[in-house]
Amino acid sequence: MGYLELKNLTVEFSGFRAVNEVNMTIEKGELRTLIGPNGAGKTTIIDMITGKTKPTYGSILLDDKNIAGKDAYEISDKFKVGRKFQGPNIFDYMTVEENVEVALSGYSSLLKTFTYRRKKNIQEKIDEILEQINLKDEKEILPNYLSHGQRQWLEIGMVLAQNPEIITLDEPTAGMTADETYKTGELILNVMKDKTLIVVEHDIDFVKQISEKITVLSQGEILAEGSYDDITSNPEVVRVYLKTD
Numbered sequence: 001m002g003y004l005e006l007k008n009l010t011v012e013f014s015g016f017r018a019v020n021e022v023n024m025t026i027e028k029g030e031l032r033t034l035i036g037p038n039g040a041g042k043t044t045i046i047d048m049i050t051g052k053t054k055p056t057y058g059s060i061l062l063d064d065k066n067i068a069g070k071d072a073y074e075i076s077d078k079f080k081v082g083r084k085f086q087g088p089n090i091f092d093y094m095t096v097e098e099n100v101e102v103a104l105s106g107y108s109s110l111l112k113t114f115t116y117r118r119k120k121n122i123q124e125k126i127d128e129i130l131e132q133i134n135l136k137d138e139k140e141i142l143p144n145y146l147s148h149g150q151r152q153w154l155e156i157g158m159v160l161a162q163n164p165e166i167i168t169l170d171e172p173t174a175g176m177t178a179d180e181t182y183k184t185g186e187l188i189l190n191v192m193k194d195k196t197l198i199v200v201e202h203d204i205d206f207v208k209q210i211s212e213k214i215t216v217l218s219q220g221e222i223l224a225e226g227s228y229d230d231i232t233s234n235p236e237v238v239r240v241y242l243k244t245d
């Protein structure tokens with residue numbers, strides 16, 4: 001039995017099956033990468049794990065408890081599944097440091113950030129996260145002054161601050177330079193090594209850098225599963241996804 005098990009996971013949108021009877025087992029502490037062509041169902045699987053989309057049928061067992069169909073708040077709060085969205089979640093009128101602080105103390109305590117002096121242990125935790133995401137020198141500036149890549153790292157820091165057990169990252173390197181992409185890979189490998197990670201990506205060099213086990217999806221179904229070498233030497237995967245002509 002795995003830590004996170006998808007069993008016959010299926011969702012239909014107005015009769016169209018975006019995800020069709022997907023079975024997947026992810027172990028605790030594993031880093032699983034999902035790849036595949038546009039529209040393969042990768043984001044929709046993340047949406048179901050995180051509660052944004054309710055499956056039509058099938059189950060999502062987390063430590064043997066079925067979380068399929070539960071709402072997003074409960075999945076994040078009680079089951080400790082964190083998500084970095086494709087869109088931005090940063091508060092632009094607060095400094096880098098304050099953004100991490102809000103994520104740390106919970107969004108309901110937004111006000112306290114400005115009305116109380118920071119407790120020492122909170123400051124230590126903020127500094128630890130800023131160090132992990134390479135933004136220590138930028139802590140007092142507003143996020144607008146960060147590069148695109150740095151903003152993505154801040155978002156990763158905000159997910160880390162919530163201390164989830166499982167982290168889902170949907171195209172974490174989208175729009176990044178090659179250097180930022182590589183640094184993001186290092187960050188994921190170093191900082192998140194104790195977490196269970198599900199990463200959706202298109203950048204194949206990045207996939208090579210971070211991947212342990214890869215699941216290839218196509219048209220809502222699993223096409224192949226294996227190491228980077230297994231996947232890149234699989235003729236069907238090459239035909240459906242990797243071939244560039």
Ligand SMILES: Nc1ncnc2c1ncn2[C@@H]1O[C@H](COP(=O)(O)OP(=O)(O)OP(=O)(O)O)[C@@H](O)[C@H]1O
Nearest residue numbers: 013014017018036037038039040041042043044045
């Ligand atoms: N809420 C929705 N309503 C209707 N169709 C949807 C909805 N969400 C996703 N789809 C469809 O489901 C299919 C799978 O989409 P999904 O975003 O999961 O693909 P993906 O593999 O993540 O693709 P990409 O790599 O382009 O992000 C697509 O055909 C998409 O149009």
